[in-house]
Amino acid sequence: MRKLIRDPGFVLPSFGFPLGFFVLFALIMPFANTAPAQLAMIANYGAFGTLAAAMFAAGMPLAQERDTGIYALKMTTPLGLFSYLAAKMSAAAVFALTVAAAVLLLGLLTLPVSMNAGAVAAYFAATALGACTFAGLGLLIGARFALNAAPVVINMVFMPMAFLGGLVLPLMIMPKLIQQASVALPSFHMGQLNRAAVGAGSITTTELLSALAVLTGISIAALMATRFLLLRGRT
Numbered sequence: 001m002r003k004l005i006r007d008p009g010f011v012l013p014s015f016g017f018p019l020g021f022f023v024l025f026a027l028i029m030p031f032a033n034t035a036p037a038q039l040a041m042i043a044n045y046g047a048f049g050t051l052a053a054a055m056f057a058a059g060m061p062l063a064q065e066r067d068t069g070i071y072a073l074k075m076t077t078p079l080g081l082f083s084y085l086a087a088k089m090s091a092a093a094v095f096a097l098t099v100a101a102a103v104l105l106l107g108l109l110t111l112p113v114s115m116n117a118g119a120v121a122a123y124f125a126a127t128a129l130g131a132c133t134f135a136g137l138g139l140l141i142g143a144r145f146a147l148n149a150a151p152v153v154i155n156m157v158f159m160p161m162a163f164l165g166g167l168v169l170p171l172m173i174m175p176k177l178i179q180q181a182s183v184a185l186p187s188f189h190m191g192q193l194n195r196a197a198v199g200a201g202s203i204t205t206t207e208l209l210s211a212l213a214v215l216t217g218i219s220i221a222a223l224m225a226t227r228f229l230l231l232r233g234r235t
Contacts, residue, residue: 004061014099018045018048018103022106026045026110039195044191047194049102050131051130053096054134055134056154057091058142060150062143063142063146066147066233067147096127096131100124123194126190133216133219164187166188167191186218193211193215
């Protein structure tokens with residue numbers, strides 16, 4: 001966490017992009033003119049900030065440590081690979097939660113909406129699950145690509161997922177084909193959970209279980225794939 005927050009080149013964009021998009025689309029442009037729409041903006045841009053921050057916070061340090069030999073050095077100590085990956089994922093998730101908290105605070109201060117304690121808790125629970133999912137994807141990229149390629153790949157993954165998952169612009173204004181394909185993306189499920197948490201939309205039991213299964217399954221699969229790549233690199 002200390003390494004992450006000491007890097008202004010990482011911290012400023014991590015907070016600046018989601019907060020900037022929120023100001024543009026929720027405050028300046030007339031997309032959010034009803035209470036449900038305003039709550040949806042908070043949920044969507046909280047998810048957007050979480051997605052980007054978690055992927056970069058997990059993937060970039062891993063790629064850097066692999067390139068500089070720090071990872072190889074750490075693996076000669078009693079530190080186990082699982083503990084190493086768990087620490088990386090935890091730090092990325094906590095940082096991503098701070099970005100989501102900043103979006104939530106900005107929304108509550110600037111929009112005429114309110115949320116009870118239960119909605120706030122549900123928002124952070126949904127955000128935490130999404131943060132672990134995208135941190136896992138970030139770790140996978142960091143384990144596969146070198147430092148000079150990792151940020152490019154992360155951008156190529158998170159930006160399309162954010163747009164196609166309905167986190168930047170509402171899915172209802174997108175072509176029907178994109179609306180149908182979006183359900184395959186983890187960003188869609190994270191946004192769906194976030195919106196339901198803050199009261200900006202309803203979610204059925206089937207949709208809830210599906211979202212939980214997709215996000216949890218991707219987290220586990222990404223960690224297993226990351227472990228395989230790192231172990232293979234050591235042999």
